[in-house]
Amino acid sequence: MVCPYSFDVPGGVQFHVRDLAEHFIAEGHEVSVLAPADEGTPLPDYVQGTGGAIPVRYNGSVARLAFGPVTARRVGRWIERGNFDVVHIHEPVTPSTSLLALWAVEGPVVATFHTSNLRSRAMQASYPVLRPSLEKINGRIAVSEDARRTVTTHLGGDAVVIPNGVYVARFAEAPVRPEWQGTPEAPTIAFLGRIDEPRKGLPVLSRALPLIQRAVPGVRVLVAGHGDVDAARERLSPESAAACTFLGGVSDADKASLLASVDLYLAPHTGGESFGIVLAEAMSAGAPVLASDLPAFVRVLDGGAAGATFRNEDAEDLARQAVRLLQDPAARADLAARGRKRADIFDWSVVAAQVMAVYETVTAGAPVVRPASEPASMWSRWTRGRGAEGAS
Structure with a gap:
């Protein structure tokens, strides 16, 4: 190869x-x-x-x-x-x-x-x-x-x-990390991607986060990926920055545990994606997925049956969909179950x-x-x- x-x-x-x-x-x-x-x-x-x-x-x-x-x-x-x-x-x-x-x-x-x-x-x-x-x-x-x-x-x-x-079993069997788990009052959202690369969508999430915090004040965002953390924090309001934990680059094992632990995986990528392997990884780990409606992402999510979507680069729509899922544990559980079943075709x-x-x-x-x-x-x-x- x-x-x-x-x-x-x-x-x-x-x-x-x-x-x-x-x-x-x-x-x-x-x-x-x-x-x-x-x-x-x-x-x-x-x-x-x-x-x-x-x-x-x-x-x-x-x-x-x-x-x-x-x-x-x-x-x-x-x-x-x-x-x-x-x-x-x-x-x-x-x-x-x-x-x-x-x-x-x-x-x-x-x-x-x-x-x-x-x-x-x-x-x-x-x-x-x-x-x-x-x-x-x-x-x-x-x-x-x-x-x-x-x-x-x-x-x-x-x-x-x-x-x-994807090695589905590695994600499905990943141990949950208590520090990454959410609670009903303080649910957790995961973002994975290079934070200096705009097409990975962190700026879109940054614009949506204040709207999410109004409805879910205790929400925490766990950001995993290489890049300039100080520059990323400067683009956030003080309240939003306080809600974000920047983990830096994580190992494969930690990535699997992160996805297995959070209440919602968010993929706000804006373009340039031909597949979306991280969506398959998140589904394998049992994380409910919310992703931008890029054609490649929609296909991985089986037309939206295995994960929720929002309008690409629309921070308000992202916030609406995230709040809906964070406030509805049953909807998240259903989405996670359908995503986990879908992931098997990518093993x-x-x-x-x-x-x-x-x-x-x-x-x-x-x-x-x-x-x-x-x-x-x-x-x-x-x-x-x-x-x-x-x-x-």
């Missing part, structure tokens, strides 16, 4: 690659993961780092990517030594280890597309250069219908939708079996993976294309 994003910084694609790899290893398969990582970064035995990455802004976030001739040589050596039956490239058009691996490989190739961005000028501009490489992909996977539409819109062809996976035992079926299809009667005969020509084609683009 190839991950384009650095393993130094946690992210949805990195977690997907890690969990899928570990599931297959537990089943007895031999798995090697290639990804950027700074020297000295602790990595699992199955991950090989390609060296440091640089931050690049893309799709409302910051991605850490590795690209260039040194990384390309490391990718080529990894493929040459691997003797792989299949190479599974995540985000194959991302200019990092993934695109370099696509250039460098011949043989059975599966690609997973995670991004949802129907107006990507970068994809539109790069398609003529990338088209010969994209033809090497034998099996295409999209993690959601939104990601599939991005593929069909910008890259042509189609992809089978296989969602992100890795289900998702990984679907991925393996794609592997089996593309490898049937095919030779093993080998290095491409002319990987350097692909590098030249890219650099010529970029130069021509700059000249125009």
